[in-house]
Amino acid sequence: MPTLVDDLTFRGLIHQLSDQALLERLDAGGLTAYAGFDPSASSLHHGNLLQLCTLRRLQLAGHRPIALAGGGTGFIGDPSGKSDERNLLDLDHLAANVEGVRPQLARLLDFEPSAGPTQALLADNASWLYDLPLVTFLRDVGKHVTVNQMVKKDSVRARLERAGEGISYSEFSYMLLQAYDFLRLHLDEGCDLQIGGSDQWGNISLGAEVVGKVTGDKVYGLTTPLVTRPDGAKFGKTVEGAVWLDPARTSPYRFYQFFLNVEDRSVGQYLRFYTFFSHGEIAALDAETEAHPERRAAQRALARSVCELVHGEGEAARAERASAALFGAELCELDESTLLEVFEDAPSSAISAQALAGNGSGTLDIVGALVRAELCGSLSEARRLVAAGGAYLNNQRIDDPSRLIGSGDLVAGRYVELRKGRRDYHLLRAE
RNA sequence: GGGUCGGUGUCCGAGUGGCCAAAGGAAGCAGACUGUAAAUCUGCCGGCGCAGCCUACGGGGGUUCGAAUCCCUCCCGGCCCA
Structure with a gap:
């Protein structure tokens, strides 16, 4: 049985970490880790899945996961996005979205009290950011960060250096709000690790630093690689748009198809990122792809596994059957019961x-x-x-x-x- | 507030009075080839009652036989100055 660090390393999930000492803490268990997501939609999407899977790995290894909805930071916008005037009146709407996302989170994370010290938590930073007095914020967080270091962050520098671009003060402040989140979660929940995609490295490392300065406690940051396709194209799009975890937005059948269509070059990586197969099983699938790519064994295993994780065994089986029937035989060759079943899904x-x-x-x-x-x-x-x-x-x-x-x-x-x-x-x- | 540059189709980006539904690139869709893969080649890529018509180049108004292109005005963004 590999240790957590062995497993994360094997899967290529460790991109950057704030401190080597984190590795020992990961294997020791008992950390509280959080990952943020944007609640501007009532469903999580494929982009959130990697962080959720990683949180799940942490939970299974004896850590406590927190999913943090950016209900408050959602108003500001990450500097990489365009300023499309978010509306403060959407507060209720955002809160509803957060609740809508809970059952999706619950498929991957264990929110039951029976999980004991590793019981997952869903938090919303609107609960502390929305009424946060500016003066308090400047005193507790602003005092500990120099503009010099903020300006050096890639996300800001890119906006400052490129001609014809600029960055608003509110977007500039985004990283401090995120740092405040980390601080709050540390103080209230004992959170000592933030994870995210590598594009979040600047925000995460700054947050860890701020918490350290304010409290004197050692906290950590860890990023995973960004999921990209071999050609650099955006991953997570179907014909209709994004791949959602909500079956009402992306049916289990389409969800399954999305993963089934992954190209050979990427399937190995996705198996590592999104499945909980053992290293031996993954190695065997790699070998199978190498020897008999036309059988698409790795893609089938990937699609089945991820669909099962997100939609449950029953839905995964239905999606698999529907796919097999539609792509396997002529319609007229199918017997009526199979036909009806396929048409049902x-x-x-x-x-x-x-x-x-x-x-x-x-x-x-x-x-x-x-x-x-x-x-x-x-x-x-x-x-x-x-x-x-x-x-x-x-x-x-x-x-x-x-x-x-x-x-x-x-x-x-x-x-x-x-x-x-x-x-x-x-x-x-x-x- | 002043000056200045800019706002073009999904995105990037040409076009500066007619030959513009608008070059080129990217993305996307389809066909061929395959393995529901990749690469490659080909076609398509605003809408419709499709040899024609309609709507479009930030909004509105104007000049003109004719405007994405010129003028006025408003809105939005960048940069510089206050």
Whole structure:
């Protein structure tokens, strides 16, 4: 059984750390660690997942995790973002978001009292930042930080040096607010470690320093590498946009597909980051990818595991079955029960039966159907798709944009399968 | 407050009176090849009732036969000065 540090090292999760002494503390257990997330949406997304997984690793190794919602700092905006005038009146809204995120956190972290000293905590910095008197803040935090060192931080320097750019005072202060969070969590909860992505290194190291100066206690910072694709492209996007943990925003099926489609070069890293497989299992999957990349064994294991972690075993199994059926066999070859099961899990929408009335004499054509299924954003786009040969009806390519869809196209009496390209499926359900 | 530069399609970025739905790049989508991979090549990439029309180059107004391009004004951002 590897130690926590061995495990984190094997997985490539340690990018920077504030002090080598942290390694011993990690293996010893008993730390309280926090990671922040932005509660501007009612769901966490793929970008938060790495930190959550890391917190989970810490908890499993005997540490206490805290998920900190940036309900207060959310108003300010991290300097890397654009200033799009956040609204203070959204306070209730943000609080609701924080609560909406709790069940998602609970899938990865143990919030039950039975966890004892490692019981996870969800905190919101709005509870202390929103009413924080400026004078108090300047005395407790501002006094301990020089502008000189703040200006040297990469996030600030980039904004100062680039011509045509600038940084507002509030964004400039962001790192101090984050430092105050660390201080509060240290004083109130005994928190002694902050983790985050490597883009947070400046904020995290400053925070650790401030807590040390104010309290005289030793606290630590640790960052993980940023998740990037081999080509540097942003990771965590599907056709529809971000990959959310909320099944209402990103269905388990899409979530599963997202991880299944990971390229060979990256799958090893993602297995290390997002799964809790043993080192031996990961090595075996690496070897399998090397020897038989076409089998996509690592991708399958990754998708199954992450989906299970986030959505539970039942949903993961359904997503896996739906994927296997859609990509494995011709629709017409599937028996009815399998067909119904697949249709149950795949993305679908309802359509009135009248629209499909009459075989070939209905009013819905392939182009309209593609838009209706939200596979295409406009009729023009749908026409182009058909012209390019990327439109399929019940697994058969459709070349004629005026092809009408009628009752004769129904599968199992009430479904019409539409596909865009090779992997983007949608089902219309006549009702 | 003064001066100055700028605000173009998802993003970056050309364009400075008609040939502009707007160069180029990136991202994205599709096709071919494959393994629901990568790379590569090809096509597409504002909307629509699609040989045409509509809406678009920060907002509004004006000049002109005609404006992303000129003028006025307002809003927003950068830089410099106060």
